Amino acid sequence: MSDPVLSVRNLVTQFETRAGIVTAVDDVSFDVGPGEVLGLVGESGSGKTITGFSILGLIDKPGRIAGGQIVLNGQDLRQLSPPDLHKLRGDRVAMIFQDPMMTLNPVLRIDTQMIETIRAHRDVSKARAREMAIEALGLVGIPSPAERVRTYPHEMSGGMRQRVVIAIALMLEPDLIIADEPTTALDVTIQSQILSEMQKLLAERQTALIWVTHDLTVVAGLAHRVAVMYAGKIVEQGPVDALLDHPAHPYTQGLIASIPSSVPRGQRLVPIKGMTPSLINLPKGCAFAPRCPKTSDQCLSARPEQENLGSARTLRCFHPSEVSS
Amino acid sequence: MLAYLIRRFGQAFLVMAVMAAIVFFGLYAVGNPVDLLINPEADLAEQEETIRRLGLDKPVHVQFGYFLGGLTQGDLGTSFVHNRPALELILSRLPATLELAFLGILLAVILGIPLGMIAGLKPDAPYSKVIMTGSVIGFSTPNFWQGLMLIMLFAVFLGWLPAGGRGETVDLFGIPVSFLTWDGLGHLILPAINVAIFKMSLVIRLTRAGASEVALQDYVKYARARGLSPARVLGVHILKNIMIPVVTVLGLETGNVIAFAVVTETVFAWPGIGKLLIDSIGLLDRPVVVAYLMLTVFLFVMINLVVDIAYSILDPRVRVKRGKS
Ligand SMILES: Nc1ncnc2c1ncn2[C@@H]1O[C@H](COP(=O)(O)OP(=O)(O)O)[C@@H](O)[C@H]1O
Ligand code: SF4
Ligand SMILES: [Mg+2]
Numbered sequence: 001m002s003d004p005v006l007s008v009r010n011l012v013t014q015f016e017t018r019a020g021i022v023t024a025v026d027d028v029s030f031d032v033g034p035g036e037v038l039g040l041v042g043e044s045g046s047g048k049t050i051t052g053f054s055i056l057g058l059i060d061k062p063g064r065i066a067g068g069q070i071v072l073n074g075q076d077l078r079q080l081s082p083p084d085l086h087k088l089r090g091d092r093v094a095m096i097f098q099d100p101m102m103t104l105n106p107v108l109r110i111d112t113q114m115i116e117t118i119r120a121h122r123d124v125s126k127a128r129a130r131e132m133a134i135e136a137l138g139l140v141g142i143p144s145p146a147e148r149v150r151t152y153p154h155e156m157s158g159g160m161r162q163r164v165v166i167a168i169a170l171m172l173e174p175d176l177i178i179a180d181e182p183t184t185a186l187d188v189t190i191q192s193q194i195l196s197e198m199q200k201l202l203a204e205r206q207t208a209l210i211w212v213t214h215d216l217t218v219v220a221g222l223a224h225r226v227a228v229m230y231a232g233k234i235v236e237q238g239p240v241d242a243l244l245d246h247p248a249h250p251y252t253q254g255l256i257a258s259i260p261s262s263v264p265r266g267q268r269l270v271p272i273k274g275m276t277p278s279l280i281n282l283p284k285g286c287a288f289a290p291r292c293p294k295t296s297d298q299c300l301s302a303r304p305e306q307e308n309l310g311s312a313r314t315l316r317c318f319h320p321s322e323v324s325s
Numbered sequence: 326m327l328a329y330l331i332r333r334f335g336q337a338f339l340v341m342a343v344m345a346a347i348v349f350f351g352l353y354a355v356g357n358p359v360d361l362l363i364n365p366e367a368d369l370a371e372q373e374e375t376i377r378r379l380g381l382d383k384p385v386h387v388q389f390g391y392f393l394g395g396l397t398q399g400d401l402g403t404s405f406v407h408n409r410p411a412l413e414l415i416l417s418r419l420p421a422t423l424e425l426a427f428l429g430i431l432l433a434v435i436l437g438i439p440l441g442m443i444a445g446l447k448p449d450a451p452y453s454k455v456i457m458t459g460s461v462i463g464f465s466t467p468n469f470w471q472g473l474m475l476i477m478l479f480a481v482f483l484g485w486l487p488a489g490g491r492g493e494t495v496d497l498f499g500i501p502v503s504f505l506t507w508d509g510l511g512h513l514i515l516p517a518i519n520v521a522i523f524k525m526s527l528v529i530r531l532t533r534a535g536a537s538e539v540a541l542q543d544y545v546k547y548a549r550a551r552g553l554s555p556a557r558v559l560g561v562h563i564l565k566n567i568m569i570p571v572v573t574v575l576g577l578e579t580g581n582v583i584a585f586a587v588v589t590e591t592v593f594a595w596p597g598i599g600k601l602l603i604d605s606i607g608l609l610d611r612p613v614v615v616a617y618l619m620l621t622v623f624l625f626v627m628i629n630l631v632v633d634i635a636y637s638i639l640d641p642r643v644r645v646k647r648g649k650s
Binding site for chain 1: 542543545546547549550552553554555561565566640641
């Protein structure tokens, strides 16, 4: 495999709250290669968004990146000066936010927001930037982009706004796009349409993609690799087919068992019992122990470290299922 | 738009008419100006002559009828005291008040918005605490006391600026103004600061509340994620959203300053309409008081209109709603 576009090592991101320190991202490591799609999966609150913000250096007080490396094209982003980081954001790494309704500034027209992005990174005239913006909107399937570009966000539907945000992400041909549950707010048909269009564009350009979602079914059709997050940690990762067909971690198994299509007709779905733990005062042992069917004394007293299982799989569990390889 | 303007002016004239009637009969009930106006030494014939000249010998409803008749010809009556048309009297004093009001508001805006932004975006910094303490003091101490303190400090103690009066004026398009001569400007500064302090405290609070709220919005983080410079995020994305409440309140405050600059004008012996009003009430000079109030209502309506227009320029969502209603 060629050198990874992004290589995250032992990333730790914490928030200092009145109730105590919240470790939202805890010892997270993964790589994404050119043209590769990494699905980052986990329940709400597991640290997916904060992982994305950490990569972009967008963690605000009371949060901070407490450790680890974030290496983009061989360059450690944590060592960059703020101006260098500004140059990189939106240009080499683009992020698509979770909620298309809240992402675009409501008092600025679409063209203003697209042109300012282009001109922050490219030395082009306003007229040229406008052409580029219109071109990008056309590419993501927005009809009559030259007129639509002059409207305000509230004059567009949610699906259209999400396309605008995707167009902005693609516009400067970044090396990496972080897409944070970009389609969950949309209805299913639009969702799959946007997904497949995006997939095509990215493959053509060899852009790396981190696709954040809580929905395993979306990941199955899109990602090359999957990383499963639980309580700030990646508990299992590997190639999509291997991981979905032979999940080793009890949490991954639970996620798969709770997908409607994974269970033969007539058989009951098995939701994972219990709730996502509060990240303050996590138990001493494995964070999943209170909900895990395999909990042992060891699970309650020690935290499982990350192991390499070979064939690009990693795992954090004392009692994994056998992985046939 | 035309229908909207007609409606607005219709409302304004209704309010002005009701207001005029209430004040007209109210002042009639308070007392008879004749007692204050007529030289008690004068003989009876002379007294009756004056009463007839002022129209005060007629029953009040007849006097009101004359007043309405005059209104249709644009005549708001003649001052009992000055023997000049009331409107002319007020208009001759208006430039002084407008000059004072606008400079005061201008100072409040150009100082208040940056200070409020600082306090809102860096709430824990020591200088933010200083700003907020200052704004509490500016907000809660009486206006006349602030004026006296300004005079004490800058006029009496330091001797830098004059304590009262309008100073030298020059004509600008036929209107006398102070701010274009050094002497006039010197006279204008202290009263303008006196007007500005309270408004500035208000602007600081509004801006701070807006900034701390807007800074947390997704679209601000997204603007940063696109690599925009901090100056652009602050000066465009945050500021434009804050301006909506600030403009609304400031518009109303501008009306207030013009209508109720009484305190400042009295403390600094500034020859504006506020001082004229106080003198006229004291002498029961009914035509001046009525004309003053009608003019004030008119100014309020005009300012509200300007605010509304500014509002729809700042917030595109308002435009749409109005279009629909
Ligand atoms: N500003 C903050 N202050 C304190 N804790 C935070 C803050 N932002 C996020 N967190 C914590 O980080 C955890 C992970 O959040 P997030 O990454 O948004 O989850 P996900 O995207 O997987 O739903 C949350 O459970 C929350 O406890
Ligand atoms: S370490 Fe123990 S508790 Fe944690 S997931 Fe594995 S088996 Fe379950
Ligand atoms: Mg999230």
